[in-house]
Every structure is written in structure tokens, then in C-alpha cells.
Amino acid sequence: METSPLIWLRAEYHLPALSSCRVPMTSITSARALPTPGPATVRLALIRTGIEVFGMAYVESVLFPLITALPLHIRPPERVALTPHVLHAYKIEDKTQQQSCAPISREMAHTEGPLTLYLHLPIPMQDRFRLLLQMIGYWGQAHSLACCTRIEQGSPPLEECLTPLRLFKAQASLRPFFSSLLSEFRDTTLCWHDVMPLLGNPSPNPLRLEIYVWPLVTVMHHGSGRLLLRQPFTLPQEAATPT
Amino acid sequence: MNESHTSSIYEVSWSLRVAWQAQSISNAGSNGSNRLLPRRQLLACGTETDACSGNIAKHFHAALLAEYLEAAGCPLCPACKVRDGRRAAALTDQPEYKNLTIEQVVRDCGLCDTHGFLVTAKNAGSSGTTEARQRLSKHSLIEFSFALALPERHAETLQLMTRVGDSKDEGQMLMKMSARSGEYALCIRYKCAGIGLDTDKWKLVMDDEQERGRRHRAILTALRDCLLSPGGALTATMLPHLTGLRGAMVVCPSTGRAPIYSPLQDDFITRLSALQSETCLVSPFETIDAFHLQMRHLIEHTLPALPAACLMSGTANDGSR
Numbered sequence: 001m002e003t004s005p006l007i008w009l010r011a012e013y014h015l016p017a018l019s020s021c022r023v024p025m026t027s028i029t030s031a032r033a034l035p036t037p038g039p040a041t042v043r044l045a046l047i048r049t050g051i052e053v054f055g056m057a058y059v060e061s062v063l064f065p066l067i068t069a070l071p072l073h074i075r076p077p078e079r080v081a082l083t084p085h086v087l088h089a090y091k092i093e094d095k096t097q098q099q100s101c102a103p104i105s106r107e108m109a110h111t112e113g114p115l116t117l118y119l120h121l122p123i124p125m126q127d128r129f130r131l132l133l134q135m136i137g138y139w140g141q142a143h144s145l146a147c148c149t150r151i152e153q154g155s156p157p158l159e160e161c162l163t164p165l166r167l168f169k170a171q172a173s174l175r176p177f178f179s180s181l182l183s184e185f186r187d188t189t190l191c192w193h194d195v196m197p198l199l200g201n202p203s204p205n206p207l208r209l210e211i212y213v214w215p216l217v218t219v220m221h222h223g224s225g226r227l228l229l230r231q232p233f234t235l236p237q238e239a240a241t242p243t
Numbered sequence: 244m245n246e247s248h249t250s251s252i253y254e255v256s257w258s259l260r261v262a263w264q265a266q267s268i269s270n271a272g273s274n275g276s277n278r279l280l281p282r283r284q285l286l287a288c289g290t291e292t293d294a295c296s297g298n299i300a301k302h303f304h305a306a307l308l309a310e311y312l313e314a315a316g317c318p319l320c321p322a323c324k325v326r327d328g329r330r331a332a333a334l335t336d337q338p339e340y341k342n343l344t345i346e347q348v349v350r351d352c353g354l355c356d357t358h359g360f361l362v363t364a365k366n367a368g369s370s371g372t373t374e375a376r377q378r379l380s381k382h383s384l385i386e387f388s389f390a391l392a393l394p395e396r397h398a399e400t401l402q403l404m405t406r407v408g409d410s411k412d413e414g415q416m417l418m419k420m421s422a423r424s425g426e427y428a429l430c431i432r433y434k435c436a437g438i439g440l441d442t443d444k445w446k447l448v449m450d451d452e453q454e455r456g457r458r459h460r461a462i463l464t465a466l467r468d469c470l471l472s473p474g475g476a477l478t479a480t481m482l483p484h485l486t487g488l489r490g491a492m493v494v495c496p497s498t499g500r501a502p503i504y505s506p507l508q509d510d511f512i513t514r515l516s517a518l519q520s521e522t523c524l525v526s527p528f529e530t531i532d533a534f535h536l537q538m539r540h541l542i543e544h545t546l547p548a549l550p551a552a553c554l555m556s557g558t559a560n561d562g563s564r
Contacts, residue, residue: 016388016430016505017388017389017391051444052442052550053498054551055552056445079288085282087298090328092329092333110284110285110391112288113287134500135499136500143301143389145388145430145503147504222289223283223291225284227287
């Protein structure tokens, strides 16, 4: 990749309805939701949208190496409410072809305030990425609708962005920040066919799992739901009282 | 949009406030056999509100769409003909569909093309009795959010109903059913440019423009009916009263996302109207007849656009709009 000056691009998303990005490894029949999408979800969304806008060949040759390698940060919305929902799932038995219905649980999130992404990319690619970020219409599940409201230059406030636990260096006393397993691309040397496997050519998993911490603390429980409020990692503990 | 000719559109969204009275179209289940539980969602403002699942809206749209597609002479696969909710995935056990391809599914079934399907990947059995299968899927082109009641503007009444027990000995049993009323915020997005496409690769696999147009009209007609004649659970005895429909329709004529903004916000129509441009056409409406008129225009005067990736196949596209 040629060396060009880099900039931070900042994209804000309004989440107009409920969203549900499943915690990796949780069962589909009892799925916990993440307050925000993780880095792998963002990279995959950029690839998916890139194919829609620029075509497969261009994404494979030009955008893909950049998308897999670019540093990115995710700042959660100010408030996130998580509620588990009982849904009805239909299952067909392989042998008998009989249909049965079973209750499953899926957590859904409602948010207030924008979800913000920060991407560090070469200046010449800025326009392409502005278009890609503008075109992303959902995170995770297809009905987790999202609408890009603003794209501008801006550096990430790291104390308000989710971070891997291994890099967590908060100066304040540890508070009950939301934490969870999250998926990220395995490494920056992934090739196209690791992510877009060919027929009959199973590839190793392109994702790795890691524990992440969100700058969100639980401030309220309501029935089986809970409300999370964004608080910077560096906020002194006495200032971090629930509102 | 010009009234006199047909124009191409890439994507449409609706941000709506819909008022339903005495409805129970989406429920969380029952508490044993004596209480039907409504669906609830905690909002980020800290209040809990009534909710209706997007699954049920999508299911209702799919059922209506199947009828419209049949009436328009559009093909349906054997699974969709008998309204099997698995769609193309239900065909994989049949020998003639063993080597099912995305081209075959999209071309031969308007419902699988629109509402999507998922044939899961399968590893070969160790004994050699089962063959490996590649994942085959298409995302839905139409997406429904949960409908969320406006806080402070919804109510629930518990109606005491009687029902007959499982056996004669059990006699008559009492059950509480909730009838909910309120104004609900609902968002819908329809990516019409994806009709006839493999949307994983954004490759056109059905290049019959007339058929694409027929499917597009059927999708919009079914959507209009979904909103003007609401359906879902328990409509046999609790058909909702529709008492209002207002919001904004946003049309993207060329490659782009049609913005949606939460109708829980009081200024949602103003905020969306401020986005009006040549590439983002915003049409607010305040009544069901105004909505009907807008939908009629859309059905009669628009066709699904072709995505930029298809128009520029084989070459890099600069994505300019």
C-alpha cells in the first residue's frame, strides 16, 4: 500500500428503531444484544456496502486491503436500553419434516444520541469512504436500521470509545462498565477469500474473539430490561453517579 | 417526481406514526393459560412502552405479496406456492433442487427474491450419507422496524375473556387478553434496486425488466395494504381500528440510502423534510388518503433502478450520484 497522509473520518449514525447485534457465541435461541456493533461488524458492513456501490472487483483489489487494516474506533450512543423479547421460532425436523414452534429470546436495544465511528484512512481515499459510510443502512441484523446523519473530520475521544480489555488503562477506579466478547478481523493480512470463501474451499475463521469494554454503565433496571449510560473511562468515580 | 412518465427509483423509506386502537397484533406469549402478555420495550429515556414486533409485519407483508405476485403472473417456487415460511430452504431436500443456485431462486420466485431466504451450509457426513452444502442466501429487500408506542400516548385494557378448556371436564376457563391502543412509531425501508439481483455480489441475475417492474408494483401494493388494513396476531377477534397515519416517504432515485428518522421524535417530519434534494425526495403526509395517493403514484409511475455496480460491471465505479 502506498504511503499517503492519513486523516480521521468521523461518521454519526442515527438509530431510528431498535437494533440487535448479537453477542458472539451466544445461542441464537437466547441471544444477548451488544449496545453497539463491534469492529468486525463495521468492517463487514464496509465490504458489503462497497460491493453495492463500487462492484466486487474494485472492492477486492482496492478497498479490501484498506478495510481490513484501518484503525477504527466506535463511540456508543449516550443512552442504550436493552430489553429481552420472547419471539416465536419455527423449526422443521430434518427427518420427519414436522414443524414445531418454540419460544426464543432476543435482546433488542433502543438508543438515544448518535452512534459514532472513527476511521483512520489515507486522504486520497476519503471521498470513497464518505460514500461508503453514507450508504450503510443497518448494523448486524437487517432490521437494525441505521441512518448516517453526518460525516466530517475528527479524532476519536478514546476515553469514550469501546476498547479491548487488554488495552484498558483507565486512571479512575474500575466501575461496572459493560463488557462482552466481541469479534474483530483475525489480523491485517487476511486475504479476500478468507472473508468471501469459495465453494468447496473452506477457509479458517477470519474472525477472532476478544473481551471489550464499553464506556457504558448500568444506571437502571426495569423488569428484565436495563438502561446503560455513557461515561468516559477517565471520569472520577464520585462524578459517575447514576442519573 | 413527474406525474406523466415513469421514473427509476433505487430505495424508498417510510417514517410513520400509525394510530391503532384496541389491537393485540403482537404479543410476547402467555402466562400459562390465564393471561396474554403484551410486548414491551424499555426506551433509552427510561420509560417502558408498548411494542409490536417487525417480524409480524414482515410476515403479514409476505403473505399479501404472495397473493399479489400470483395475481400478476409472477413465478413462485413450490415452497412459496404453499406459503412455506422457509421459502427456498424448503426445497433443498427435493432431488430436483439439490444443486440450487441463487440465479435459479431469484429468477423463479418473486417472494424469495423480495423477502430473502437462507439455505444453511452443511458439512458432509462422516459416513458419506450426506453431502456438503454451500450456504445460499439473500437479504430481505424490505425491512420493518419494531412499532414502538409513543410514551404517554398508549394504553392497555385487560379484557376478561372466556375460553373452552382442553377437555369437557375443564369446562369454561377465564383468560385476560390485553387490548392496546396508541400511536406507534414505525420505520420501513424498501431497497427496490435489489429486485432480480444477487445482493451478496450485487450482480443482476434476472434481466427481464418487465418482470422486475411487476414484482416492484406487487411489493408496493402489498405494503400499502399492510398499512391501510393492518394484520397480525389475534385479528380474528381483535382487528385493530386504524385511526391515523402520518409521516414522510423518502425516495432515492439513484444509488443512495433513503434516510429514516425515528418517529418517536416530535420533529421527525421537519428533520426529514430538511434533507430534501435532487437525490433525496421527501414527501410528507398527514392522512391515510394522502398516503394512499402517494403510494398510488409510486405504484403507477416508478420502476426499480439498476444498481451502479451492475451498470458498471467489470469496471470500477466512482460512485458519483
